[in-house]
Amino acid sequence: MRERAFRHGVRLALAGLGARIRDIVNGASGLTAYEQYLGHLRARHPGVPPMSCEEFFRDDMTARWNGVRRCC
Amino acid sequence: MNKLIGIALAVIGAFAVAGIALNRGEPINALWILTAAVCLYTIGYRFYAAWITARVLATDATRATPAERLDNGRDFVPTPRWVVFGHHFAAIAGPGPLIGPTLAAQFGYLPGTLWILIGSVLGGCVQDMVILFLSTRRNGRSLGQLARDELGAIGGIAALFGTLAIMIILIAVLGLVVVNAMKHSPWASATVFATIPIAMLIGFYMRGIRPGRVLEASAIGIALLLFAVIGGGWVDQHPVLRTWFDHDGPALAWFVMGYGFVAAILPVWMLLAPRDYLSTFLKLGTVVLLAIAILVMQPELKMPALTRFIDGTGPIFSGKLFPFVFITIACGAISGFHSLISSGTTPKLMRTEADVRLVGYGSMMLESFVAIMAMIAATLLDPGVYFAINSPLAALGGTPEAAVATLTSWGFPVTTGQMQALASGVGESTLFARTGGAPSLAVGMASIFSSVFGAQLLAIWYHFAIMFEAVFILTTLDAGTRVGRFMVQDALGLLWEPLGRTSWYPSVYLSSALVVAGWGYFLYVGVIDPFGGINILWPLFGIANQMLAGIALTIATAIFLKTGRARYAWVTGLPLAWLAVVTSTAAWQKLFSLDPRIGFLSGASELADKIASGSLAMDQAAIAAKLMVNLRIDAALTALFMLVLWIVILDMLRIGWRIYRGIPTASASEAPYQRTQYAGAANA
Numbered sequence: 176m177r178e179r180a181f182r183h184g185v186r187l188a189l190a191g192l193g194a195r196i197r198d199i200v201n202g203a204s205g206l207t208a209y210e211q212y213l214g215h216l217r218a219r220h221p222g223v224p225p226m227s228c229e230e231f232f233r234d235d236m237t238a239r240w241n242g243v244r245r246c247c
Numbered sequence: 248m249n250k251l252i253g254i255a256l257a258v259i260g261a262f263a264v265a266g267i268a269l270n271r272g273e274p275i276n277a278l279w280i281l282t283a284a285v286c287l288y289t290i291g292y293r294f295y296a297a298w299i300t301a302r303v304l305a306t307d308a309t310r311a312t313p314a315e316r317l318d319n320g321r322d323f324v325p326t327p328r329w330v331v332f333g334h335h336f337a338a339i340a341g342p343g344p345l346i347g348p349t350l351a352a353q354f355g356y357l358p359g360t361l362w363i364l365i366g367s368v369l370g371g372c373v374q375d376m377v378i379l380f381l382s383t384r385r386n387g388r389s390l391g392q393l394a395r396d397e398l399g400a401i402g403g404i405a406a407l408f409g410t411l412a413i414m415i416i417l418i419a420v421l422g423l424v425v426v427n428a429m430k431h432s433p434w435a436s437a438t439v440f441a442t443i444p445i446a447m448l449i450g451f452y453m454r455g456i457r458p459g460r461v462l463e464a465s466a467i468g469i470a471l472l473l474f475a476v477i478g479g480g481w482v483d484q485h486p487v488l489r490t491w492f493d494h495d496g497p498a499l500a501w502f503v504m505g506y507g508f509v510a511a512i513l514p515v516w517m518l519l520a521p522r523d524y525l526s527t528f529l530k531l532g533t534v535v536l537l538a539i540a541i542l543v544m545q546p547e548l549k550m551p552a553l554t555r556f557i558d559g560t561g562p563i564f565s566g567k568l569f570p571f572v573f574i575t576i577a578c579g580a581i582s583g584f585h586s587l588i589s590s591g592t593t594p595k596l597m598r599t600e601a602d603v604r605l606v607g608y609g610s611m612m613l614e615s616f617v618a619i620m621a622m623i624a625a626t627l628l629d630p631g632v633y634f635a636i637n638s639p640l641a642a643l644g645g646t647p648e649a650a651v652a653t654l655t656s657w658g659f660p661v662t663t664g665q666m667q668a669l670a671s672g673v674g675e676s677t678l679f680a681r682t683g684g685a686p687s688l689a690v691g692m693a694s695i696f697s698s699v700f701g702a703q704l705l706a707i708w709y710h711f712a713i714m715f716e717a718v719f720i721l722t723t724l725d726a727g728t729r730v731g732r733f734m735v736q737d738a739l740g741l742l743w744e745p746l747g748r749t750s751w752y753p754s755v756y757l758s759s760a761l762v763v764a765g766w767g768y769f770l771y772v773g774v775i776d777p778f779g780g781i782n783i784l785w786p787l788f789g790i791a792n793q794m795l796a797g798i799a800l801t802i803a804t805a806i807f808l809k810t811g812r813a814r815y816a817w818v819t820g821l822p823l824a825w826l827a828v829v830t831s832t833a834a835w836q837k838l839f840s841l842d843p844r845i846g847f848l849s850g851a852s853e854l855a856d857k858i859a860s861g862s863l864a865m866d867q868a869a870i871a872a873k874l875m876v877n878l879r880i881d882a883a884l885t886a887l888f889m890l891v892l893w894i895v896i897l898d899m900l901r902i903g904w905r906i907y908r909g910i911p912t913a914s915a916s917e918a919p920y921q922r923t924q925y926a927g928a929a930n931a
Contacts, residue, residue: 195329198327198330199327199329199330199333200333200462201462202326202327202330202333203329203330203333203334203337204461204462204465204524205461211320211324212320212321214320215318215319215320215324216320219318219320228458229454229458232453232454232458232516233454233516235321236515236516236520237514237515237516238321238322239322239515239520239592240515240519240520240726240729241733242389242591242592242730243410243584243587243588243591243726243730244338244523244588244591244592244726244730245338245341245523245722245723245726245727246338246339246340246341246343246578246582246584246585246587246588246723247341247342247343247417247421247577247578247582247584247723247788247792
């Protein structure tokens with residue numbers, strides 16, 4: 176009985192860790208950038224029509240590579 | 248308190264055992280170095296960094312960051328701390344920490360390792376964290392803007408000049424590393440060429456087929472890259488195909504220049520962005536894999552702790568242990584380049600000031616750890632093999648036979664048979680004089696990987712390692728050329744307005760060509776140099792990088808002085824003093840040393856004498872004339888770097904003197920306090 180509870184706990188912990196790692200990878204790879212942008216528009220500028228996903232990524236990429244982004 | 252004692256004991260333990268092994272002259276296991284590194288990082292992070300954030304910086308979790316105040320959903324975005332960590336680490340970690348330690352291993356494993364550990368914990372990590380904090384407090388201002396605000400117009404120009412200069416030198420030296428790895432190697436060349444269409448394919452995929460599906464696209468890209476490594480082997484086997492990819496240094500140098508030019512003018516989505524995703528994932532994967540493999544393999548270091556070359560006679564680069572180990576290893580210990588990232592995109596993502604320790608200090612710790620692994624990969628090779636791969640033949644007698652004889656007489660036994668067996672094992676025609684650090688690192692990595700994950704795959708692992716390095720060297724080359732292009736356009740725009748327009752094609756072509764010509768010149772001269780070019784360019788890069796670190800630390804010290812934290816000014820002041828001493832000594836020797844192998848000027852006059860005496864054959868004399876001009880340009884650049892560094896430092900000291908005299912001197916630019924709206928931030 177205790178062993179089952181323990182296993183369950185381990186599984187939960189691993190699932191939690193997995194979800195966190197997924198969030199970090201998604202966030203760091205820019206996967207959630209468009210949703211973030213939509214959320215921002217909705218919250219701060221409700222009247223403004225949002226760019227489409229394609230437009231956003233095109234625009235975002237160009238903007239992001241204008242400064243020093245990579246180093247030695 | 249218990250933790251403190253525990254950790255202190257761990258460190259003492261690790262060092263003690265290492266010390267014992269050293270004293271008895273026994274070979275030391277790489278695990279001891281890893282242990283010592285992890286202990287030192289832990290102490291640095293838990294105590295020193297925590298103390299700096301609490302006392303010196305006084306980070307305030309209740310204070311709204313620019314990401315919160317200026318949130319625009321684009322570049323200012325409050326972001327979870329580990330995501331910022333990922334972004335920041337991906338941005339700062341390049342090929343530098345792999346190359347520097349590999350070259351510095353010629354002094355033995357100990358000097359480089361100690362400098363990487365101590366330099367990062369007290370210098371590099373502190374610099375990255377402090378600049379990140381200061382920029383976050385100032386709405387994410389760039390290093391150039393910080394310099395202008397805090398030191399005045401001269402400081403601003405110095406920072407701008409430093410950034411452009413370091414970019415040019417860095418790209419040249421990295422280009423040289425790639426060229427040396429591909430020279431007369433059909434396998435390596437075919438694989439590296441293949442990475443370009445693969446990156447473009449992924450670019451089209453991310454734009455046209457499945458926009459924004461970054462992970463999916465990257466997974467496909469990585470699979471294709473691995474296939475390219477294997478495919479390169481097939482090309483190498485094919486009697487006709489292999490001749491298409493078998494090129495000498497100058498041809499490859501022209502190719503790299505053409506590539507850099509095209510990459511700087513193409514839209515980013517087509518080549519630069521997808522290549523960057525691929526290189527980031529590849530880098531993280533390889534670093535993790537390497538750490539696991541070292542833990543499993545537990546290799547013994549075959550290189551002695553100190554070699555005879557601490558006297559300055561090393562074949563890989565000339566110059567004594569002091570100051571040259573501190574110039575050779577910049578990235579991994581302290582890298583001025585990082586301050587550009589710490590004051591660029593990263594501060595605009597910080598959700599709370601409390602995260603600067605993890606993001607600033609923590610990322611640099613990880614980068615330093617990568618440098619430690621590169622040091623291990625270099626020193627687990629037989630020293631004879633290591634020197635045979637990394638030294639230019641001209642430094643060892645001119646031919647492979649003479650080279651092995653010289654190395655054996657120096658006490659690093661190696662035979663041509665051994666080198667031949669190793670070369671055919673990794674699928675290369677020769678491994679002699681493959682300077683630049685990449686092939687030697689690849690041999691080291693391949694021997695670690697193949698001993699853990701399958702010995703038959705040595706050649707595949709070797710070319711995987713070459714591809715891995717080439718991919719992110721080319722990423723830095725693209726990105727750097729592009730940034731250089733924007734900087735040149737800014738400057739040209741002051742002369743004639745249309746030249747400043749970033750989308751006007753004549754200006755785009757002109758400025759890109761100027762930047763490529765800048766680094767292409769150094770690259771080309773490096774390629775034709777019989778001594779391989781690395782021995783000239785790498786110290787120049789080290790001096791430039793340390794100069795930029797000096798500027799960053801000067802800005803930080805000036806801000807501490809201005810904001811009433813003079814008693815803590817040593818936190819950045821001491822690393823600055825050390826860098827100033829080291830860099831100035833190295834620059835002085837590079838300029839004025841009478842040894843032509845060290846001093847740029849005496850090297851140039853030696854060549855001038857040779858040309859004048861007519862002792863050189865026609866083609867050699869032509870090369871010598873180019874080298875002579877190049878050495879004089881290098882000397883001028885070195886002098887300029889030093890001038891810039893000392894102007895900035897003196898400017899800071901002037902500010903310090905004013906404050907000491909009681910003349911009020913305000914820090915110009917901190918954004919006013921605004922309370923954060925995030926619940927629970929106050930006790931975070």
